[in-house]
Amino acid sequence: MAKTVIKSYSLSEMKDEYIGEIGTLERDKYEYELSMDVLGRMIKTARKERNLTQEQLGELIGVKKAQISKLESSANSATIDTIIKVFKALKAEISFKVKIENKNLLVS
Template sequence: MKNNTLTLDQFKDKHYGEIGTLKRDKLEEGYENFKIGSLIHEARLVKGMTQEELAQKVGTTKSYISKIENNIKEVRLSTLKKIVEMGLGGELDLSIKF
């Protein structure tokens, strides 16, 4: 019996092209934005906060927090820093990988 199972990277290569192609880069960028929203959502729930409470701490609106969490709006780095540090009481850790 032939195994037709692909790894996630193989699937992305096959359907979106290799890393560095426009279609693949758009996919990866979209995933990063989705991941940021998901991380904010999860951290907010762990802290027992509503979107409204987080928005008040950061000085923005519930609607904006919702849009970030649901991958409708990209978050600016300065706003992400406020959300993590002021709103959630955390520390933003960024890295550059090659």
């Protein structure tokens, strides 16, 4: 009886194969959308930890409930200014990491 060998792949290898390698337009778009999705989830989690409704958070920063809902489902269309206002209203610390030519810059 022949032994079957199953090849395993890392997540990075799967992304390279099915989405595109790092630096390609498809991969950059995927990574950006994933980041915005994670950011939206962080906002939702922080809001719930503060026991605020979407409407209450919207009132704190001067936007409608629908905008908070949209932001939590994906932060794609949000401006940095809006995101900063949201985290300030939630009394949450936020920092940004910018990478320029293999040098990391942290902004908080």
